[in-house]
Amino acid sequence: MESIDIDETDLRLLDALQTNAALSNLALAAQVHVSPPTCLRRVKRLWEAGLIERQVAILNADRLAPVLGHGLSAVVEISLDRQGAEMLDAFEQRISVDEAVQQCYRVSPGPDFVLIVHVADMPAYQALAQRLFTSDANVRNVKAFFSVKRAKFEPKMAISSARRA
Template identity: 70%
Template sequence: MEISLDAIDLQLLDQLQRDATLSNQALAERVHVSPPTCLRRVRRLQESGLIERQVALLQPDRLAALQGHGLTAIVEVSLDQQGAEHLAAFEACAVQDDGVQQCWRVSPGPDFVLVVHTRDMPGYLALSQRLFTQDANVRNVRAFFATHRAKFETKLPLALG
């Protein structure tokens, strides 16, 4: 679906990125449009696929206090063979694993960069067995374990007038 964006659409997207729990009334007030107009525009943005999904972002430090610390790693993965079918096969495996939060194909350097989150080091080792050891095409893995999260943002920058 082809869509064009005007200043109101961009303001709606900006506000929804900040807080998707806003009521339609509150959102309409913030962008200075009527509630029916606001609802119609948000639905159009959703139907176009610009709004992929709405989720709750959990605070990892608070969750850790309830469930245990958790372990975040940024992992570089290089494959032995980089043919399209090999890249697609590894990617399909990685994106299906619940421990993989993000999967990026990158260039140059490694073939993939993964952001993984597991409960603890044994959880990471199990993930590495599933994704890296059992796949004969994985040539090299470098893991960097996070010690402090300075910034985490899901908001995309928009060209607001």
């Protein structure tokens, strides 16, 4: 992976975009204190360098609940029998394409993977467990923790505090 030179202006742009990616170029430039052409050029460079992966809308689950239902969120720990690189990669690839898996982390020590999953209800979780875990002979252990309340959800990276460290 190629390294890119990042300065304080780039970091301010990234921080502002994490908070509101819908800002117009003019508004973003004003917020970061650069000219609109400079802002546009730098943001394009940040995209091309892969520092900005994608733009998404973060939906309000509570406001959508009357339409979609609250659903069931779980943190799931997965341990595999064989942890060779090819086995870890194969499991990761298989679960990454399932839309119920919102996040996947390969971790150490402890389990091999920690997943954040969201499904409609317990029967949907059972179907997910059968599809992804039970049917995989390499899955040794599955431990699920079901969410009763989400206390915080923040996808924003702490750029300003990371620079000071």
